[in-house]
Amino acid sequence: MTGTILFEAMIFLAGAVVCVPLAKRFGLSSVLGYLLAGILIGPYLLGFVGEEGDDILHFAEFGVVMMLFLIGLEIEPANFWKMRRIILGMGGTQVLLTMLLSFLVGIGLGLDWKVSLTISMAVALSSTAITLQTIKEKGHFDTTYGVSSFSILLFQDIVVILMLGSLPLLTNHQGHSEGDGHGEKLNMLENLPLGLQTLAIVVSVVLIVLLGRYLIVPMLRGVATTGVRELLTASALLIVIGISVLMELVGLSPALGAFLGGVVLANSEFKHELESTLAPFKDLLLGLFFMAVGASINFVVIQQNPWGIVGLVVAVILLKALVLWLVGALFKLKLDQRLLLTVGLAQVGEFAFVLLSFAFQLAIVDQQQLDILLLITALTMTLTPILGLVNERLLLPRVGTVESIKRPIDHIAKTSKVVLIGFGHFGSTVGRFLRAHGVEPTILDYDSNRVDLLRQMGFEVYYGDATRMDLLESAGIAEANMVIITVGSPDTTMTLVKMIKKKYPDIQFMVRAKNRYDAYDLINTGIQNVYRSSLDTSVKLASDVLSKMGFRKYTLQWQARNFIKMDEESLRELAEKPKIDEDYIFEARRMIREQERLLEEDLNRGVLVFDNHWDSEQMRAAHKNDTEMGRGHKPQ
Amino acid sequence: MKNVLILFAHPRHEASRVNQALLESVRDLPGVTIHDLYEKYPDFFIDVPAEKALLDQHDTIVWQHPFYWYSCPPLLKQWIDLVLEFGWAYGPGGHALQGKQCLNAITTGGSLAMYCAQGSNVYSVNDFLRPFEQTAAICGMEYLPPFAVMGTHKLEVNDLKREVALYAEAIQLLQQSPSIETDEGCAFLTDIPALKNKI
Structure with a gap:
């Protein structure tokens, strides 16, 4: 039975289904669960999967490509452009410093300079898969360390192309030209002069941007009109695979290409469909990837020289950590953010597999070196989540921003306790206004810079991930009458609402919704007090526009109230309807359909007619009819 | 028993101080609805249909308010x-309030x-209240003499208690009597014979 694809699929899936929930149960990240599952089913423990681990690894790398595509989707081009300084600065410093140090270490160990250089390249790269997956799982993308990690990884993705391109220069002879064959064989530009290669790269990037705008979006629109659900899945996969093939063709990293493709599509109306369609594929493939990494740990090599390997692993991690720490210091990251960055990126990443295998093909490194290096890569990747855990549980609470500080209750009898989750732009305004009334909410936030500031201002602040029940409880959710949720991510909001509601059904919720659709979901979960960020401000802006055009302000204010009232009513009405008759495969279509309904409603109502108050027309009309009555007018 | 809308x-x-105490004294009386306008319409965005429906359900309308600049708050x-x-x-066709009492x-x-x-x-207070009186009249309502707590700045605790009790008494009386007998000498609600005896 072993060897058939179905059997392997069964083993991998079973490994995941058993190990990941176990890991989660013990409060570990899912990444670690996958890695352990891989070790378990790998050739050295249960032996369910054998040497084919390498192929699986290559296949599973596609999960990383998808992840970067999805990340790209969330970054709008303008924001990406704004990050260029950090990407170049932090990424450049990290890669150069790490390469320099590991090159020197290699020379010191008596290795050939070419081997040292190759190894230094591999060591400089960190694991996009592990790091970003962890950050994403914790929802820490908008923290300083999240952005820094992302920037460094992105730079590495770009620089890996140069590395792969320069490897052939390090070899003088033909090498093991028939290696196990990675994508580079496809590379048709390899033999072109450097100038043309650069040109080809630029052309392909431009091509992606143009394709995204003028081919993919129209294609998706076409698919949308067919209303066949699986076609959307097919096109989403086609986009990502297509980009990857194109990238490999010109020798660029598929991950980088996918990221660019994502950025290009970030502004399109299909953003959400693409996200929700690809997310399960990405998660599964990434899981597969982590398991493959676990399975590829070569225990035979460890047995041969256990202490040597341990020493090397520790050395690599320390070296990478040192550089990251310095980069963090250079870019003025706070102590705890710097620790998170350091621990998060201190591993050799998946690109090392590609790079080292390629170097082996070119006969720059020999079989033994390759084995050891691949082992170190897999081990450092496996250790990352464990070190992250140690960092989170043991180190972080001691340095920088602690989870909570005890503060004497110096305020007048807190009759009602309010917990405010999220202190971003929205939440801070809420908190300030509450405070202006002497109401001191207990605040939860995960940005340590903000947390420190708030603590200086005397707020009671808890630092950490609000979806952790224990943190919520130490913040006193059990005694709270009200919880205000202002976090930006609708998913987090929903998780929080469900989690808190389940355990504390009596608590009152005041929840921010990003838009109509989030509001529907919240209302259907039984939340009454839903505040859409996209309502009052928009109406106010429109009122001001009308005011500048000459409409009277009081009339506008009245009409604005009217408009908001009607909109709230229709919101509640539409939310109650069970998701309308049609099955909306395409969120975008549903949105357009609903906009249509709303506009239609407005149209049927006609231009908002001011109520008859303060209007004597009616009375004048009546007056004409019975002038003799003399009573038909408002006494004015 | 008549329904009273305050x-x-x-x-x-x-x-x-005084208005709170007055309000509390009648809050739990059966058949009395307290409608806190500033709480309900902080932005002056009055829901007219809802207000009309409320008026329909009541027989006696009390405009309770502090006397600001010889009139009511805006x-x-x-x-x-x-x-x-x-x-x-x-x-x-405007007869919705016909026959109700008002003060x-x-x-x-x-x-x-x-x-x-x-x-x-x-x-006099009655002079200043003429607009309300005439408003009630044009709507076909019976306008009753006002209930007034005067000199509130100097009101002692005991006086306040007495006034508050009187208010509850007056409201209950309004609920029970089909019509209130007033004579020319009644400047205030407390001057009507039925209440005067209680003081």
Whole structure:
């Protein structure tokens, strides 16, 4: 039975289904669960999967490509452009410093300079898969360390192309030209002069941007009109695979290409469909990837020289950590953010597999070196989540921003306790206004810079991930009458609402919704007090526009109230309807359909007619009819 | 028993002393609805249909408010302007309020002595309340003499207690009597014979 694809699929899936929930149960990240599952089913423990681990690894790398595509989707081009300084600065410093140090270490160990250089390249790269997956799982993308990690990884993705391109220069002879064959064989530009290669790269990037705008979006629109659900899945996969093939063709990293493709599509109306369609594929493939990494740990090599390997692993991690720490210091990251960055990126990443295998093909490194290096890569990747855990549980609470500080209750009898989750732009305004009334909410936030500031201002602040029940409880959710949720991510909001509601059904919720659709979901979960960020401000802006055009302000204010009232009513009405008759495969279509309904409603109502108050027309009309009555007018 | 609707208008209810006490004294009476206008319509965006429905359900309307600048706080005026619609409360076909009773329940800082020809306010409270009286009249309502707590700045705790008890008494009396006998000498609700005996 072993060897058939179905059997392997069964083993991998079973490994995941058993190990990941176990890991989660013990409060570990899912990444670690996958890695352990891989070790378990790998050739050295249960032996369910054998040497084919390498192929699986290559296949599973596609999960990383998808992840970067999805990340790209969330970054709008303008924001990406704004990050260029950090990407170049932090990424450049990290890669150069790490390469320099590991090159020197290699020379010191008596290795050939070419081997040292190759190894230094591999060591400089960190694991996009592990790091970003962890950050994403914790929802820490908008923290300083999240952005820094992302920037460094992105730079590495770009620089890996140069590395792969320069490897052939390090070899003088033909090498093991028939290696196990990675994508580079496809590379048709390899033999072109450097100038043309650069040109080809630029052309392909431009091509992606143009394709995204003028081919993919129209294609998706076409698919949308067919209303066949699986076609959307097919096109989403086609986009990502297509980009990857194109990238490999010109020798660029598929991950980088996918990221660019994502950025290009970030502004399109299909953003959400693409996200929700690809997310399960990405998660599964990434899981597969982590398991493959676990399975590829070569225990035979460890047995041969256990202490040597341990020493090397520790050395690599320390070296990478040192550089990251310095980069963090250079870019003025706070102590705890710097620790998170350091621990998060201190591993050799998946690109090392590609790079080292390629170097082996070119006969720059020999079989033994390759084995050891691949082992170190897999081990450092496996250790990352464990070190992250140690960092989170043991180190972080001691340095920088602690989870909570005890503060004497110096305020007048807190009759009602309010917990405010999220202190971003929205939440801070809420908190300030509450405070202006002497109401001191207990605040939860995960940005340590903000947390420190708030603590200086005397707020009671808890630092950490609000979806952790224990943190919520130490913040006193059990005694709270009200919880205000202002976090930006609708998913987090929903998780929080469900989690808190389940355990504390009596608590009152005041929840921010990003838009109509989030509001529907919240209302259907039984939340009454839903505040859409996209309502009052928009109406106010429109009122001001009308005011500048000459409409009277009081009339506008009245009409604005009217408009908001009607909109709230229709919101509640539409939310109650069970998701309308049609099955909306395409969120975008549903949105357009609903906009249509709303506009239609407005149209049927006609231009908002001011109520008859303060209007004597009616009375004048009546007056004409019975002038003799003399009573038909408002006494004015 | 008649249903009484107390339309209460005070922009700083939490800081008021007398009005709070008055309101509390009638809050739990059966058949009495307290409608806190400033709480309900902080932005003056009055829901006219809802207000009309509320009026329909009650027989006696009490405008309870502090006496600001010889009149009511602006939200109550807004209420009158918006709710008492032409063609509904008055004018052709405007009979919705016909036959209901109506009065003001006010608190004044100045004492009774100040509200007379010799006093600094020159005119009596009843004179100042003429617009309300006429508003009620044009809507076909029976306008009753006002209930007034006067000289609130100097009101002692015991006096306040007495006034508050009197208010509850007066409201209950309004609920029970089919009609209130007034005579020319009744400047205030407390002057009507049935209540005067209680003082």
